[in-house]
Amino acid sequence: MNSEIDTAPPPPPLQDTPPPTKAEARGATRPGDRIFLGLSRGSGILLLLIMAAIAAFLTYRASLVLTENEGNFLTTFEWDASAIPPNFGIAVLAFGTIVSSIIAMVLAVPIAVGIALFLTHYAPRKLGGPIAYVIDLLAAVPSIVYGLWGALFLVPHLTGLFSWLDEYLGWTGIFEWQGGAPRTLLTVGILLAIMILPIITNVTREVFRQAPQMHQEAALALGATRWEVIRMSVLPFGRSGIISASMLGLGRALGETMAVATVLSPSFTINASLLDPGGGTFAQNIASKFSEASVQGRDALIASGLVLFVITLLVNGLARAIIERRKEYSGANA
Amino acid sequence: MSHAVTTRPLNSARLPRWTPWLVVAGSAAAAAGIGLAAGLDSRIQWGLIAAALFVLVTYALSAKVEGPRHAKDRIATSLVWVCLLIAVIPLASLIYETVARGVKVLDGYFLSHSMGLIADSEAGGGIYHALLGTLQQVALATLIAVPIGLLTAVYLVEYGRGRLAKTVTFFVDVMTGIPSIVAGLFVLSFWILILDFGPSGFAGAMALAILMMPIVVRSTEEMLKLVPNELREASLALGVPKWRTILKVVLPTSIGGITTGVMLAVARIAGETAPVLLLVWGNPLINTNPFDGAQASLPLYIYQQYANSAGSPAAYDRAWAASLVLIAFIMILNLAARGIARWKAPKQGR
Numbered sequence: 001m002n003s004e005i006d007t008a009p010p011p012p013p014l015q016d017t018p019p020p021t022k023a024e025a026r027g028a029t030r031p032g033d034r035i036f037l038g039l040s041r042g043s044g045i046l047l048l049l050i051m052a053a054i055a056a057f058l059t060y061r062a063s064l065v066l067t068e069n070e071g072n073f074l075t076t077f078e079w080d081a082s083a084i085p086p087n088f089g090i091a092v093l094a095f096g097t098i099v100s101s102i103i104a105m106v107l108a109v110p111i112a113v114g115i116a117l118f119l120t121h122y123a124p125r126k127l128g129g130p131i132a133y134v135i136d137l138l139a140a141v142p143s144i145v146y147g148l149w150g151a152l153f154l155v156p157h158l159t160g161l162f163s164w165l166d167e168y169l170g171w172t173g174i175f176e177w178q179g180g181a182p183r184t185l186l187t188v189g190i191l192l193a194i195m196i197l198p199i200i201t202n203v204t205r206e207v208f209r210q211a212p213q214m215h216q217e218a219a220l221a222l223g224a225t226r227w228e229v230i231r232m233s234v235l236p237f238g239r240s241g242i243i244s245a246s247m248l249g250l251g252r253a254l255g256e257t258m259a260v261a262t263v264l265s266p267s268f269t270i271n272a273s274l275l276d277p278g279g280g281t282f283a284q285n286i287a288s289k290f291s292e293a294s295v296q297g298r299d300a301l302i303a304s305g306l307v308l309f310v311i312t313l314l315v316n317g318l319a320r321a322i323i324e325r326r327k328e329y330s331g332a333n334a
Numbered sequence: 335m336s337h338a339v340t341t342r343p344l345n346s347a348r349l350p351r352w353t354p355w356l357v358v359a360g361s362a363a364a365a366a367g368i369g370l371a372a373g374l375d376s377r378i379q380w381g382l383i384a385a386a387l388f389v390l391v392t393y394a395l396s397a398k399v400e401g402p403r404h405a406k407d408r409i410a411t412s413l414v415w416v417c418l419l420i421a422v423i424p425l426a427s428l429i430y431e432t433v434a435r436g437v438k439v440l441d442g443y444f445l446s447h448s449m450g451l452i453a454d455s456e457a458g459g460g461i462y463h464a465l466l467g468t469l470q471q472v473a474l475a476t477l478i479a480v481p482i483g484l485l486t487a488v489y490l491v492e493y494g495r496g497r498l499a500k501t502v503t504f505f506v507d508v509m510t511g512i513p514s515i516v517a518g519l520f521v522l523s524f525w526i527l528i529l530d531f532g533p534s535g536f537a538g539a540m541a542l543a544i545l546m547m548p549i550v551v552r553s554t555e556e557m558l559k560l561v562p563n564e565l566r567e568a569s570l571a572l573g574v575p576k577w578r579t580i581l582k583v584v585l586p587t588s589i590g591g592i593t594t595g596v597m598l599a600v601a602r603i604a605g606e607t608a609p610v611l612l613l614v615w616g617n618p619l620i621n622t623n624p625f626d627g628a629q630a631s632l633p634l635y636i637y638q639q640y641a642n643s644a645g646s647p648a649a650y651d652r653a654w655a656a657s658l659v660l661i662a663f664i665m666i667l668n669l670a671a672r673g674i675a676r677w678k679a680p681k682q683g684r
Contacts, residue, residue, distance in 0.1 A: 036577035040489035043482045044502040047551070050544060051505050054516065057523040114417025122414050131418065138425050140668050142605020144633045145657045148640055149428045152650065160379070194424045201421075225407035248511065255513020257608040258633070262640060283515045287611055298527065305519040309512070316511030320504065 054309065062303035065296055073303070079268055079285065081300030082293055088300050090307060092268050096185055096279030097308075100260070101253040103189025103274070104196055109246050111193075112200035119201075120208040121230060132205075139198035147262030150191040151183075155263065158182040158190075162275050177275040183265040186274040188281070191259055196249035203248060207241025208234055240322050247319035251312050257283035282308040347399050354392065354412075361387035378423075385416050429661075436658030439651045445659075448630075449618035454639065455646035461656050463620040464635035467535055470624040471614065471631060472604050474539035475546055480596055482543075483550030490551070491558040492580055509548040517541040518609030526613070533615040535624030538631070541609035546599045553595025557588040590678020597671035601664045607633035632660045 066073055069086055076089025115135065119128055159182055166177035215233035224232065261284045271278025280288075286301045293301060365384035389412050397405035439457075447460035486506070490499055521541040525531050561584050569579040585592070610616075615628040616638055636656045643649030 030575050030577075032577045033575050036580070037489075037493055040485040040493060041498070043485035044489045044494070044498065046482060047486055047502060047509065047547060048505055050547075051509060053524070054512075054520040054544075057520055057528070058516075061523045061527060111417045111420055114414045115421055118414045118418050122411060134422065134425060137665070137668075138421070140601060140664055141425075141428065142607070142633055142660060142664065144605065144607045144636050145428070145432065145661060148636060148653055148657055149431055151640065152654075153427065153431050157378075197421055225403055227407040227410035228403070230410070251511040255511075255515065257513065257515045258611075258637060262637065283513055283608065286515055286519065287608055290612055295527065298522070302519050302523055305516050309516045312511055312513055312516070313508060316508050317504075319511075320507045 055306075058302055058306040058309060061299045062306045065299035066303055068296070069300075077268055077270070079289065079300075081289075082297035084296075086296055086300060090282070090304050092270055092278075093280055093282045093285050093304060094307075095270050096188075096264075096266075097254055097281040097283075099274070099279065100185045100188040100192060100281060101250055103186060104192035104253045105246060105250055107190065107193035108197050108200055108249060109242070112197050112245070112249070113204055113242060115197075115201045116204035116208050117230060117234075119205050120211075121226065121234070135198050135201050138194075139202070143195065143256060144258045144262070146191060146195055147259035150187070150259060150263040154191060155182055155187060158187055162186075166275060173272055174274055176273040180277060181265065182275070183263055184275055184277055185264070185279050188260050188264050189274075191263055192253045192256055195256060195259060196252045199252060200245045200249040203245035204238060204242050207238045207245070211237040240325070244319040244322040247315050247322070251315045251319065254281075254315065255283055255308060255312050256281075257287050260284040261287040348404075349396060349399055353395065357388055357391050357395070361385075361391060381419075385419075388412060389416075432654060432657050432661060435651065435654035436656075438655065440655040440658060444652075444655060448620045450620070452618070454643040454649050457648035457651075459652065461632065461635055461652075461659060463617065464630040464632045464656065465659070466620065466622065467614070467617075467624075467629040468604060468632040471535045471539045471542060471610070471629070472600055474536060474624060475542035475603060476596070476600055478539065478543035479546035479550055479599070483547045483599075484554055484592070486547075486551045487554035487558060488580060488585075490555055492576070492584070506548045506551045509544075510552065512545070513608075514541070514545055514606045515608040515612070517544040518612040520544070521609070522612050532626075533613055533628045534626055535614055535621075535629040535631075538610045538614040538629075539624065541613055542603045542606060545606060545609070546603050549599040549602060550596055553598065554588075554592050557591030557595065558584060560591065561587045590674055593678070594671040594675040597667050597674070601667040601671070604664055604667070605633050605660060607631075607637055610634045611637065632656055632663075636660065 065081070065086060069088060071078060071087040071089050073089055075091050076087065077091055078087055078089065079092075080087040115131075119132055119135075123131060162177050162182045165175040169175040170177065211234045215237070216229050219229045219233050260281050264280065264284055265277055266280035266284060266288065267277045268280070269278045282304050286305055289297065289301060361384045364387055365380050368383055369380040389409060392408050392412055393405050396408045400408075444460040445465070446462050447458075448463035449459040450463075452459040486502065490503060493499075494502070518538075518541045521537055521544075525537050525540065526533065531537065565583050565587060566579055569583045570576065574582070610631045611634055614631055614634065616634045617628040617630045621627050621629045636653045639649045639653035639656065
């Protein structure tokens with residue numbers, strides 16, 4: 001048209017551009033692009049390979065010692081893994097791990113839900129931020145420091161609670177106390193509860209925050225009190241979130257090592273009373289038996305670690321699956 | 335037209351606003367009285383009695399004046415506050431104990447000397463070797479984990495469609511939940527038991543890297559998702575290749591958030607003890623080479639001072655002081671990470 005006054009160079013002839021090939025249409029035309037895509041996809045695949053390798057190597061080492069094992073891996077109440085032939089089983093460890101984690105959940109979940117509600121629905125605006133920050137700090141404290149605090153501060157302060165429980169609830173059998181140092185599964189449960197509180201709080205808080213505002217305002221408009229609003233519109237919405245948050249916390253509690261290893265005085269017996277020594281946990285057993293174990297003993301510890309790995313994998317996978325499902329329907333509802 | 339209308343007030347009776355404070359004061363005083371009378375010496379018991387009294391009195395008052403629905407509401411409110419107090423108590427106690435018992439031996443000498451020639455039960459010695467070990471191991475782990483984590487996150491956000499991306503996302507989530515001791519056992523099984531290498535800082539760093547990767551992936555993923563698509567489209571429309579778009583536009587835009595995520599991940603693994611226990615073993619002497627021989631590390635030092643000393647007060651003091659240093663290190667990382675997040679945060683456009 002007015003090409004005489006146009007200062008820009010003429011555009012290159014269009015018909016010279018070849019039609020896009022299949023690879024170009026996908027967007028990976030230049031070598032740089034291909035290398036970069038390969039690198040980033042490669043790291044994704046590497047992560048999967050690491051997970052697979054963890055399972056494979058643990059299984060391999062475990063199989064070496066499990067074929068030698070004299071006792072039954074699931075039911076033997078002993079850990080004589082360095083002896084020849086070895087004789088060990090995870091019955092006591094499974095008992096201790098499950099019991100201490102259940103105690104931790106029973107103590108931590110209601111309190112965590114309470115704090116999450118506080119942060120989303122009760123806190124004065126000025127207080128909410130700092131409190132959320134404090135909860136994050138709780139999460140950042142390393143487990144060995146919890147262990148040290150638990151062993152040197154919490155344990156001496158628990159004798160009062162133990163004698164109280166023994167006096168008033170001793171008849172149940174669960175809370176009988178012979179008067180030993182309070183380094184038992186109950187202590188471990190209490191310490192684990194403190195340690196998993198932040199993760200449960202943080203996940204539930206996020207869920208409560210997403211509770212539909214409309215429902216809450218509607219309930220308020222009908223004259224509901226704040227508690228009725230929470231009970232009728234926030235908690236039902238957040239139920240699956242609470243469940244998956246609890247399972248994430250459970251995964252933490254199951255695998256916690258150093259805090260348990262410092263606080264618990266383990267014994268390879270099972271005791272009905274939570275206040276008397278009895279039981280250990282998978283992770284604690286590995287940490288405390290490792291240094292004096294022979295190669296065969298290490299393989300036995302690896303076998304118990306494999307069980308722990310599978311359990312935590314299942315718990316975490318389930319928790320994530322629940323969260324995923326909730327995401328889908330909450331998207332439709334929002 | 336005499337239609338009998340029952341008039342009800344629009345506002346039901348409420349307790350005055352200062353009631354809760356009065357009840358707090360009353361129940362605290364009563365609890366102190368009961369505690370003194372019954373000879374309870376634990377302040378925690380006093381607190382529990384006060385909390386129970388507070389809840390009961392509030393319920394009774396409110397049920398009488400305001401009716402059962404409001405009474406329930408008040409109970410819920412006070413229970414939520416009680417939950418908060420219960421959570422804050424252990425943290426406050428932990429920080430207080432660590433600082434109070436940690437400052438005793440914490441000085442320049444403690445930071446600059448190792449435990450060579452000093453038995454665990456004797457006084458003296460320091461954490462220089464452990465600090466050095468922790469810094470080297472964490473740095474190595476970061477070097478391994480950050481590139482892999484960043485690239486994986488880039489793959490998931492920029493390229494990932496279909497089944498592979500979904501699988502990776504799922505397993506990254508699951509990987510965040512791997513107990514640290516299992517990561518340690520994995521490296522132990524192939525690096526030490528099968529390949530027959532000895533313990534070293536590098537072996538520990540590999541396990542720490544496994545723990546760090548999923549955290550880096552998750553946080554980087556979140557940050558990359560925040561980069562507006564307009565930026566990518568503008569760059570691509572100018573004919574910039576996709577990989578250069580990612581390197582020059584997407585990553586620089588989100589670099590603040592990514593740095594924050596990496597620092598939080600470093601803070602998280604700096605306190606890990608279990609893998610270090612299995613793979614690095616600990617060493618009272620200074621070992622500056624992370625690729626050969628047992629090394630010390632700060633969290634492991636705390637554990638060994640506690641566990642190997644048979645209750646010696648000097649060792650406990652060192653354990654507390656080392657805890658204080660470790661917590662301080664982690665808190666500084668956390669604060670710095672948050673600072674960077676705030677400083678580099680994308681400004682809210684209006």
